Amino acid sequence: MQEGSLVHRLVEGGSLRPGRRAVLLGAAGLGMLAAPSILRAQAAFGSRPIEIVTHAGVGGGTDITARMTAVDAAAALGTELIVVNKTGGSGAAALAYAAQRPKDGHTVLLLTQTHLITMLRSRTAAQIEDLVAVARATEDPQVVMVRADSPLANIDEFLSAGKSKGLRFGITHVGSVDHVATAGFAKAAGIRPPTAVPFRGGGDIVVNLVGGNIDVGLLNFAEGEAQIRAGEVRPLMVLSRERMSSLPDAPTARELKIDFVAATTRGYAVMKGTPEDRIARLEEGMLKGLRGPTFTNYLKTSGQAPDSVAGRAEWQAQLESFSRESQQALAELGVTR
Numbered sequence: 001m002q003e004g005s006l007v008h009r010l011v012e013g014g015s016l017r018p019g020r021r022a023v024l025l026g027a028a029g030l031g032m033l034a035a036p037s038i039l040r041a042q043a044a045f046g047s048r049p050i051e052i053v054t055h056a057g058v059g060g061g062t063d064i065t066a067r068m069t070a071v072d073a074a075a076a077l078g079t080e081l082i083v084v085n086k087t088g089g090s091g092a093a094a095l096a097y098a099a100q101r102p103k104d105g106h107t108v109l110l111l112t113q114t115h116l117i118t119m120l121r122s123r124t125a126a127q128i129e130d131l132v133a134v135a136r137a138t139e140d141p142q143v144v145m146v147r148a149d150s151p152l153a154n155i156d157e158f159l160s161a162g163k164s165k166g167l168r169f170g171i172t173h174v175g176s177v178d179h180v181a182t183a184g185f186a187k188a189a190g191i192r193p194p195t196a197v198p199f200r201g202g203g204d205i206v207v208n209l210v211g212g213n214i215d216v217g218l219l220n221f222a223e224g225e226a227q228i229r230a231g232e233v234r235p236l237m238v239l240s241r242e243r244m245s246s247l248p249d250a251p252t253a254r255e256l257k258i259d260f261v262a263a264t265t266r267g268y269a270v271m272k273g274t275p276e277d278r279i280a281r282l283e284e285g286m287l288k289g290l291r292g293p294t295f296t297n298y299l300k301t302s303g304q305a306p307d308s309v310a311g312r313a314e315w316q317a318q319l320e321s322f323s324r325e326s327q328q329a330l331a332e333l334g335v336t337r
Contacts (some may be wrong), residue, residue, distance in 0.1 A: 012056040045105050045278050049080040052268075054110040055094035057087050061222075065137050065266050066110050075290025079279070091115035092124050099125035103271050105278030108134065108286075111269045113177040116323050120330055121175060126271065128323045132279060133316035135286040138268035138299070139308040141240035142181060143226050143247065145217045145233050147210055155256055158216075158236055159273045162191030167215040169194040170205035175335040180326050181262040182218050183333055185239065188253070188260035191260065209233060220264055221246050221303040246303035265322075267315045 010224055050331075052070065056062035063085060070081035086094040091114050101107035109115075111131065119127050140164050140255075144158075152167075153156040153263035161167060169186075171179045179324050186194050197214050202223035209217040210232045217224065217233075221244065235250040239262040245254055253260050268286055270279060278292060290309040310318075330336040 039092075045281065046077060046079040048106060049082045050105070050282075051082050051084045051101070051107050052097050052110055053086055053094050053107060054302065055087060055091040055112070055114065058085055058087065061140075061264075062110060062112060062266055066313065068105060068295045069137060069268075069286065069289050071289070071294040072292030073286055076288035076292075077285035090118045092118055092122065093117075096125040099130070099271060100270075103272065103273040103275075104228070105274050106283055107270070109269050109271075110130045110137075110266060111319070112266050113326070115176055115178065115323060116319065117175065117326055117330070120323065121336060128319065130272050131269045131319070132272055132274065133243065133312050133319055134268040134270060134279060135290060135312060136265065136310040137180050137290055137295075137308065137311050137317040138266045138304055139240075139262070139310075140220045140222070140264040140266075140304050141238050141244060142178070142218050142262045142264070143221055143224065143244075143250065144185070144236045144253075145206075145209060145219055145228075146215065147212060147237055148232050148234050150215070150234070152215065152236070155236060155251075159189060159191060161215075162186070162189065162194070164192075166192035167194045168197050168213075169218060170208060170214045171196045171198055171218075172201055172205070173198045175330060175333065177264070178218055179333065179335075180329045181239075183329050184216065185253075185258075185260050185262065189258045199237050206233065218262070225303065240305075242305075244303065244305070265318065267310075267319075269315075269319075279312070287311060295324045313334070 047174060052066045054062050054066050063083065066083045070083065076079050086097045092110065095115060098107055116128060118124055144154045152161055155333045169182045171182055174196065181192060182196060199208060202219055205217045205219060206224050206227055208214050210227060225234050228235060235247050237253050238244050238247055238250050239253050239260060241261055243250065270282065287309065296306055299308055
């Protein structure tokens, strides 16, 4: 029996008081009106702009990633893509905004490791299990850098010093993505836990590396590119699966028998509950945009590999793996219990 029919029979039978009759009839009417409108909304994917929600401010690397994606993805998805900047709380504000939006495929979160660290360290509006991967956009490898006149002249001297006395690594802040990466790298390389020296950002780390205030910087190529070209900083190794085209002479850590990969990774996700057919359409459209000429050129000019782009399955597995590894690393660092 349909809900509306049951309500009307109860009312007509006189088994309800007048006040309750009015309330139930009103509710039944609203329910019958709402159902078609919900169906219409679900059928209208692409009828309004898709929001790309980022935790980064305008002009940052993550913001630029979103805007470069939108150029070619808009045509593939048949609607405009608008970048929405929700800064604050190391990704918490962006998560809160995305979590409260309708789960209809018109809100896409540009996710980074920063969000995952924030989820592990605090109660956020969404956790890793509340997110569904769509596509990976960038995988910007980290590079182990020392100043040009450092006594750590080669890999052997670097490892020897790290094992005998420990080294000072620059990080952005305690419990950050690069702090986790620094700890993981030290463990994989078999060196002593380094002294983590916090700074305000990658730019400050490079300045203090050149100035001799720290021994090592774990940085993206773009953060140290100017100093590398000026001969002030020297890359020892890259933490990527293969050598970087922008640093062809720098070996990977794996070539040196250090089984460790680290990169600044960005990709797209939606909230769980988004219809599966819409997730599939988003993946298809986003991948077309990410493999289009605009984004491909952006990857090349920013020193990132074209194979940064990946589909839903690979990105989902990577997110879950990073979350597990970070949970263990944060506990070992004493940042979380």
